[in-house]
Amino acid sequence: MNDESQDTQERIAHLERDLADLSDVVARQAREIDVLTRRVALLMEREAGREADQPGSIPLADQKPPHW
Incomplete structure (x- = not known):
């Protein structure tokens, strides 16, 4: 695996974690x-x-x- 592919996979992993965290926050706020x-x-x-x-x-x- 080259460095660019590994960087892309790391970015995707971080984005997926951020998305899961945001989803949890939105669900908590909705409750x-x-x-x-x-x-x-x-x-x-x-x-x-x-x-x-x-x-x-x-x-x-x-x-x-x-004010009326």
Whole structure:
């Protein structure tokens, strides 16, 4: 095997390892995003319930932003 072929094989091996590492990172981030999405939904439901329990208040979702 010549040096150029060996260099190419080493580069491919490094790229495959980097790809596997990145794949692991993306999978972990996807799981974290799923957990955070569920938590945000739960918090939104809780806050909506609190707003509904307060008489005379306008739910946050129905309020216009201050710049309007």
